Amino acid sequence: MSKSHDHTKSANKNRKKQKRNRKKNMQTTWHLHVVSFIGFLSLLRLLYPLLKWFITRFVLTDPRRLKRYGSWAMVTGATDGIGRAFAHELAKHGLNLILVSRNPSKLASVSDDFRQEFPQIKIKIIPFDFSSEGGYGAIEEGIKGLEVGILINNVGITYPRAMFFHEVDQLTWTKIIRVNLEATTWVTRSLIGPMLHRRRGAIINISSGAAVVVPSHPLYAIYAATKAYVDKLSRSLHVEYKHFGIHVQCQVPLYVATRMVSEVADIDKPSFFVPSPEVYAKAAVEQIGIGSRCSPFWAHSLQWFLAGLLPKNLLDTWRLSIGLRRRNLS
Ligand SMILES: NC(=O)c1ccc[n+]([C@@H]2O[C@H](COP(=O)([O-])OP(=O)(O)OC[C@H]3O[C@@H](n4cnc5c(N)ncnc54)[C@H](OP(=O)(O)O)[C@@H]3O)[C@@H](O)[C@H]2O)c1
Numbered sequence: 001m002s003k004s005h006d007h008t009k010s011a012n013k014n015r016k017k018q019k020r021n022r023k024k025n026m027q028t029t030w031h032l033h034v035v036s037f038i039g040f041l042s043l044l045r046l047l048y049p050l051l052k053w054f055i056t057r058f059v060l061t062d063p064r065r066l067k068r069y070g071s072w073a074m075v076t077g078a079t080d081g082i083g084r085a086f087a088h089e090l091a092k093h094g095l096n097l098i099l100v101s102r103n104p105s106k107l108a109s110v111s112d113d114f115r116q117e118f119p120q121i122k123i124k125i126i127p128f129d130f131s132s133e134g135g136y137g138a139i140e141e142g143i144k145g146l147e148v149g150i151l152i153n154n155v156g157i158t159y160p161r162a163m164f165f166h167e168v169d170q171l172t173w174t175k176i177i178r179v180n181l182e183a184t185t186w187v188t189r190s191l192i193g194p195m196l197h198r199r200r201g202a203i204i205n206i207s208s209g210a211a212v213v214v215p216s217h218p219l220y221a222i223y224a225a226t227k228a229y230v231d232k233l234s235r236s237l238h239v240e241y242k243h244f245g246i247h248v249q250c251q252v253p254l255y256v257a258t259r260m261v262s263e264v265a266d267i268d269k270p271s272f273f274v275p276s277p278e279v280y281a282k283a284a285v286e287q288i289g290i291g292s293r294c295s296p297f298w299a300h301s302l303q304w305f306l307a308g309l310l311p312k313n314l315l316d317t318w319r320l321s322i323g324l325r326r327r328n329l330s
Contacts, residue, residue: 053301056290065289066093069202070149070195072122074098076130076187077155079106081258082206085281086152088114093285095150096122098143100187102129130155130183131175140190147198150288151191153184153205153230158264161330162219162323173222180226184233192237192246199245202289207231209254209295213304215312219323220264231293238292250293254300256280264326273299 066073073090077083078099087097091114101107104127111123126142157179159168184205195201208227210217217224234250241248255261257270258277270276275283275297283296295301307315 049305056287056294066090066095066150066202066285068149069200069289070147070198072096072098072143072146072148073150073152074100074143074148074187074191075152075154076100076183079103079110081260082253082256082277082280082284083152083154084110085277086154086284088278089281089285090150090152091118091121094121096124096146098124098126098146098148100126100128100139100142100155102127102131130179131157132178136186136190139187143191143194148191148194149201151187151201151203153187153203155183156180156206156208156227156260158223158260159220161264162326164219164327165221168222176222176226180223181229184230188233188237192241195246196241196244201246203234203237203246203248204284204288205230205234205248205250207234207250207252209252209300209304212250212252212293213254213295213307214315214319216316216319217323218316218320219327235292247289249288249291251284251287252293252295252300252304253280253284253297254295254303256297266326266329273303275299 073087073095075083075087075090075097078087078097079101083101087099087110091097097111097114099107099111101110104125107125107127111125114121114123124142124146126139128138157176159172159176188203188205191201192203195203207230208224210220210224211227212231231250231252234248237248238250255265255267255274256277257267257274261267261274267274270279280297283298287294287296295304
């Protein structure tokens, strides 16, 4: 009797233990599912930019779309660096060019070079100094009757050397604001009307990693601030006008081996992270009409991604040390 009683007792105990274990197992499985789901979401979050990057670089880049915007492209600051290379790349795609820059003889020489290389395209030059106080009548007059489908708002200047804010003289900062900020606004304003009328167009505004990739750009503060304006203006216009067939995009170059960079950053030749203007422009033209903001050259995108992983304070300290070093060198 007592034996069978003991047996029942131990069977009950076993059943309870099994029940407890089953409950524990179920809890463990449930936790595992939650952890795996979170892991999956994190992986997706990491992979999404990579996937997006891949699609925009290799799937959506049909060059035929450029001419659909219109037969003419206008480039500001077209006699040197990124602007000249942009114009050259657009000419390769068969677009007629309107080149705008301040120096008439440089403009004539660039357009002669292009005419020889691309005899099939039309080229119009508009000498214009964006740092002057005059109105934009010359530009509005120059584009009359032309179907300008693509506008590259490229012109931009910076300090002659690294400087604290209080050291920048009024003429210098006034010119930076006029060229980087007012020119982009005015030229966009002049061209967007006809684009709106035709319901198509692409406006590419050149900002800078100085404003978008790093949280601060000490000793080049006004330059960086004007480029932040370009970024915000572009994003807002992108949202305002995409329903009208006008694609506004902000492009964010990091260092490109141009005259500007050789003056401010002592970089004289291209390297892994610093493309030539031609290499940069090829990637930049491929991205026209794809997304609202991009850094077209792949190694710049990589730098942007890596910078995003670093604490902002660290980037601030790094940029300040670079600014101070450049100020002391100059
Ligand atoms: N290079 C980079 O690493 C880098 C990085 C980020 C962003 N960006 C941006 O990219 C754009 C192009 O830079 P870049 O390095 O190619 O510059 P760049 O080599 O100095 O060329 C600037 C072009 O703009 C013209 N220009 C300058 N001031 C002008 C004015 N007041 N009126 C009319 N035209 C004027 C120049 O004409 P002249 O030939 O007559 O001087 C030249 O054609 C700028 O907006 C810059 O902020 C450049």
